[in-house]
Amino acid sequence: MNRFEYVRAGTVAEAVGAFGAGARFIAGGTNLLDLMKYEVEKPGRLIDITHLPLKGIEEKDGGLRLGALATNAAVAYDSRVAERYPLLRNAILAGASAQLRNAATTGGNLLQRTRCYYFYDAGTPCNKREPGSGCPAIGGVNRIHAIFGTSDKCIATHPSDMCVALSALDAVVQVNGPDGERSIPFAEFHRLPGNEPEKDTTLKPGEIVVAVDLPEQGFSQNYTYLKLRDRLSYAFALVSVAAALELDGDSIKTARLALGGVAHKPWRNAEAEALLAGKPATRETFAKAADLIVAEAKPQSENGFKIELARRAIVRGLEQAAAGTPQSLSDKRIQ
CATH class of the missing domain: 3.30.390.50 (CO dehydrogenase flavoprotein, C-terminal domain)
Structure with a gap:
């Protein structure tokens, strides 16, 4: 693991202001720390956002707003989620382990990286790690890889269970960054690899996820x-x-x-x-x-x-x- 500067942010504005080249936000760290140990990610600065006031689950316009720091366990076991959005609850509980769900956050779940063998192996080429280096999964070991939306640069899959349910529910991601606040429909939040497989999302540099909004319609019966x-x-x-x-x-x-x-x-x-x-x-x-x-x-x-x-x-x-x-x-x- 590389040496890095550690910064603890007390507000969203502080977190955004501390961001720069080579920086990463960290909350639960259930994915980022693994990537750092494997030397896939080598951030020069870690911005700790665990003290931001983003852990709540609140009523919002007939639906629910999930704070970006609400843990997967907190969301899955919230009585309102269980009653009105059981699809989301079941998807969360189908993923990871109880220990990981206690640490992993809503925002982090959206931002987790692929589990492609080659991406995790820093000794092999990978266009997601080093653009232009190649994709050995194409023609290699690719049993777990994508069958839709691939490109000649990348065939990796997104690993989240929670995000599949959020997609079906037409959730909306709320972000804040250097240019202020904006809302991103869930269908537009993640990217297909195209010619830039290193970019997983449509977030701009320095933007941070602050919440995910669930619409009123939760399909709680069927x-x-x-x-x-x-x-x-x-x-x-x-x-x-x-x-x-x-x-x-x-x-x-x-x-x-x-x-x-x-x-x-x-x-x-x-x-x-x-x-x-x-x-x-x-x-x-x-x-x-x-x-x-x-x-x-x-x-x-x-x-x-x-x-x-x-x-x-x-x-x-x-x-x-x-x-x-x-x-x-x-x-x-x-x-």
Whole structure:
């Protein structure tokens, strides 16, 4: 681990003002410290933001505002989240371990880096670490990598479970920075790799996440978070599905569908969601939406299995949501 300067900020303005070249904000540190130990990240300055007044969970415009420093555990076990946004609760509890959820923060969850083998190995080339050095995952070991939204520069996936649910809920990220405050729709917060895979988000230099706003509509009756992984505990998703439906009798009034483990950001397909609207909530309808989504998949040499896995997971997730029987948190096996 490299030597660095440590700064503790007491206000958001102090944190933003302390930012400069080579600086990083740190809160729970559950990802950044790992990256520093592996010498993937070498910040010259760490700005401790744990003393900022951003830990609250408050009512906001009919929805909830999650402070950026609210821990994953605090969000998951908040009674309002459990009652009104159970999709988010289930996604959080499907990820990491209890110990990590007690330390990891809402803002940090949004900003965690990929778990690509090559990204974590400082001895190999990686365009995310060193732009222009290459992507050995392309043609290499890529079983866990993306099948949507890739580029010839990067095929890494975003690792978060929480973000998949936030994407399906159409959350809004509130940030503050040198140019003041701004709101970023969740769909616009994370980036696809394109020609700049080193940039994970649309944050500007020095901007800090201060809150995440949940809209009034929480899909509390018809939802599921389905996570498919190599083992049933403490593993990242090969494919995950956040499905949320608003039903009118046996028909679908509104559908939200986000996938994890398959792209550089939580993956939404507006055309598939529009296809579901107004249709009967049947397996046939769900299969058509799934086929539409996976039709644009571009697998790598070792992850072609994700296409059929995603198709089946989408259908199963929509069936669970329509029936009001979300995936069990205690029994993670997919029946």
